Amino acid sequence: MLEMLNKREYINDFLYFVVRPERRGDKEVLILCSGVNLTRFSPITKNRYGIGGNPVLSGLQLVKYDLCAFALSKGAVPRDIWGYHCDGIAPTQEAWYAEPLQIANAENLSPEEIISFGVRSLLQKVITCTRLGYEIPDTIPSPADLQNYLEDMCRAMPQAA
Numbered sequence: 001m002l003e004m005l006n007k008r009e010y011i012n013d014f015l016y017f018v019v020r021p022e023r024r025g026d027k028e029v030l031i032l033c034s035g036v037n038l039t040r041f042s043p044i045t046k047n048r049y050g051i052g053g054n055p056v057l058s059g060l061q062l063v064k065y066d067l068c069a070f071a072l073s074k075g076a077v078p079r080d081i082w083g084y085h086c087d088g089i090a091p092t093q094e095a096w097y098a099e100p101l102q103i104a105n106a107e108n109l110s111p112e113e114i115i116s117f118g119v120r121s122l123l124q125k126v127i128t129c130t131r132l133g134y135e136i137p138d139t140i141p142s143p144a145d146l147q148n149y150l151e152d153m154c155r156a157m158p159q160a161a
Contacts, residue, residue: 007019010115012144012146012150014040014041014147014150016035016091017032017114017118017119018089019115027104029106030102030103030111031085032067032102032114033099034064034101034118034122035086036056036057036096037094038097039092040150041126044153045126055125056097059122059129060122061099062125063118064101066117066121067117067118067121074106075108077103079101079102080101080102081100085100086100116139119146124136134153
């Protein structure tokens with residue numbers, strides 16, 4: 001039963017992926033809140049819009065679709081949701097963009113799988129779209145270690161004129 005699951009969080013000052021069980025009517029579902037800090041990613045994404053748009057914002061949108069395909073492959077039923085499901089998660093007062101998702105019939109999905117898939121996919125998309133030569137680790141680091149990694153990446157970016 002999903003209601004026995006606790007909320008799982010992966011949060012730092014650059015991004016978050018939070019999965020929590022919720023009851024919707026007579027159904028148990030997972031609510032996924034994913035978000036990116038547009039301000040913190042700015043040194044990495046600024047003037048590197050190789051495919052148009054902001055790669056971190058577009059990247060999170062694409063990750064949501066990838067997560068939908070992943071959930072479907074596990075027999076789950078993803079669904080777009082709107083509203084304030086992700087309010088209060090962002091750890092800073094900077095500019096954040098969020099993408100909520102509801103996943104029903106998620107018995108074959110673990111919150112850890114969802115979070116790991118989402119974080120890794122987002123990083124791959126951002127680094128690919130911005131044409132940076134950074135490597136993504138095979139396993140995602142702790143939120144604090146990933147934040148340090150991204151801060152180092154930001155410091156290495158040339159300053160815009």
